[in-house]
Amino acid sequence: MPDDVIFVVAALALLLLGGIFAAMDAALSTVSQARVEDLMKEHRAGAGRLATVLESRGTYVGLAVLLRVTCETASVAFIALALTDWLGVGWGLFAAILGMAVVLYVAVGVGPRTLGRQHAYTISLGSAIALQAIGLLLKPLTRLLILIGNALTPGKGFRNGPFATEVELREVVDLAEASGVVAADERRMIQSVFDLGDTNAREVMVPRPEMIWIEQDKMATQAMNLAVRSGHSRIPVIGENPDDIVGVVYLKDLVAGGVSASAQVHEVMRDAEFMPDSKPLDKVLADMQRTRNHMALLVDEYGGIAGLVTIEDVLEEIVGEITDEYDTDEVAPVEELDDGSIRVSARLPVEDLGELFDVDIDDDEVETVGGLLGLELGRVPLPGARVESHGLLLVAEGGPNRRGRQRIITVLVTRIEEPETDDTRPGRGDHHDSDIPGDGVAERDRGAEYSMSSRGRRSDRTATVRSTPSAARTERDHSPG
Structure with a gap:
């Protein structure tokens, strides 16, 4: 058999081996330790060996990469030897480099790695024993190469999992919802767990x-x-x-x-x-x-x-919202009405109100819609007070509490379609006194107090919407019972 044919056959064999090692690399980088533990409980063949491999995941992934690169390099060398005999040194090397770049990208870089991610557990279970055997034989070499690599690139080593940061995990959850693997409420709960540390x-x-x-x-x-x-x-x-x-x-x-x-x-x-x-x-x-x-x-x-x-x-x-027999009068954080307006809890965060109407409410002086209402009025708001802010009309709703004092419970919010002219539109702190029951100062002198009725909620909460919220909630459960 001519040498050129031997070189080509050897190159093809090395390409096949390189693809196998590429699939192993992708599979080992994808599998979950928790899932492997479940496979061990199910007495799945090879699960024990795979668990041992995952204990030194970085070492075995590095071994797979080393073997893949070796196969790729050797295959390029064999093809170059064959083509230089046929086309000469110049054109032979050019054709070898150009052709093998395409072949290696498809045959090793894309195809096998895709299969490795799609069938991660099947490939990992089947290749665990082979990786252990090869790792035992090449252990001195791999350790030496790892030491050299760590010396050249100091810092954190191999990341043990398919994601290394919280941002990457959040993105994975979003992609899982988009593909239908995770339901919308499940995605919200997972994201809410990360938000706990950002909420006081x-x-x-x-x-x-x-x-x-x-x-x-x-x-x-x-x-x-x-x-x-x-x-x-x-x-x-x-x-x-x-x-x-x-x-x-x-x-x-x-x-x-x-x-x-x-x-x-x-x-x-x-x-x-x-x-x-x-x-x-x-x-x-x-x-x-x-x-x-x-x-x-x-x-x-x-x-x-x-x-x-x-x-x-x-x-x-x-x-999300947890209700019991004592929560029948609780006000829903957000209620969409038939006329296009939205009734919100007075304690809804202003950021959530901005998201509902797609407006930027960047006032750092207040945290809730009720607080925004009081800030724009310039005094303690009472039920019936109306203000215009950020292109929205806010109308306070409420009634007397159990002590007989007026308080805000909800706020009716409507988008202003046609803004008024500058000389007639209320400015910051302006309000419509005709809609307020009695003089504001007199009401405060009589002991009117400003409070809100329902607990503050985040925008991604799912709440039960009631058609008519209670004017005042007199009792509230302080514990889950």
């Missing part, structure tokens, strides 16, 4: 005006009646004022045997847990799991009580 407790807390509390010198029977009426299983206990939280009384302690009918609340209460209102939710959840406590009082930067947060509030950031 203040954004999801039950604010202080909506807290239900009881004085420490009240009778235990009174606390039990309050818990039954309100649906709260945990009630903060105050001393001299609402900023003086001295403990928390549990309904299960009140109904347990051994509690005297003449006992006072301070005799059966437990210690309260305090956290700064700026604490990230992931750390809040970790602390609650560690202490087995489902409720914490939040303290603002001035040392006062800002509100409280429960484990339910944290979990709702992940799974």
Whole structure:
């Protein structure tokens, strides 16, 4: 057989081997350690060897790359030897380089690697024993090459997985949803887990005006009646004022045997847990799991009580709205109306309002829609107040709370299609007094207070929309029960 034919046959064989090693490389870089552990539990053939390979994934991937590059280089050399005999040195080398670049890209670079990713577990299970055998034979060489490579390129080595950063993982989740592998609500929950660290407790807390509390010198029977009426299983206990939280009384302690009918609340209460209102939710959840406590009082930067947060509030950031028999009057964060306007909770973040209407609300002075309303008015807003801001008409809705004071519950938002002229359009702080029940200053002098009714929610929450939100919610559950 002529030497040229031998060179061509050898080159083709090396191309085949190079493609196999390329598929192994792609497969090993794709497989998941958790999935391999499941295969071991199923007693899948080769799963144990593959688990051993994954313990040194970087070494074996490097070995596959070394073998692939060796095969590619040798195949180019053999083709060059054959073509130089046929075409001469100049044209032979040119044809070898040009032709093999195309062949290697298709036969080794694209095709086998695609197959490796598509059939990652099948290829990895089948090639684990071969890689172990080759790795044992070439162990000294591979270690030497790895040492040389690390010396030339210092830094982090092989990344153990198909993604190395949070951004890459988020992109994978988005692609999985686009391809139908992950449902939209599943993608939202996965993304919400990453957002926990960027969300502080203040954004999801039950604010202080909506807290239900009881004085420490009240009778235990009174606390039990309050818990039954309100649906709260945990009630903060105050001393001299609402900023003086001295403990928390549990309904299960009140109904347990051994509690005297003449006992006072301070005799059966437990210690309260305090956290700064700026604490990230992931750390809040970790602390609650560690202490087995489902409720914490939040303290603002001035040392006062800002509100409280429960484990339910944290979990709702992940799974969405959780409602029970005590949440029948809760206002939906967003409700689309038939006329095109949108009714939102007064505590909806202004960023979420901007996303709903595709406008840029970059006011850093406020966090909620109710706060934006008060900022534009320049005073405490009352139900019926109307302002125009960022091309939107905001109308405050609400009514009296359980103390008889007016408060904002929802805000009706409508896009302004045809802006008014500069000399007639209300500016910052302008409002329509004809829509406000009574003089604003007089209302404040009579004790009108500004508060909101529902807990703040993120824009990616899925909420149950009710056709007519309650004018005022009188009770709220501070714990998941």
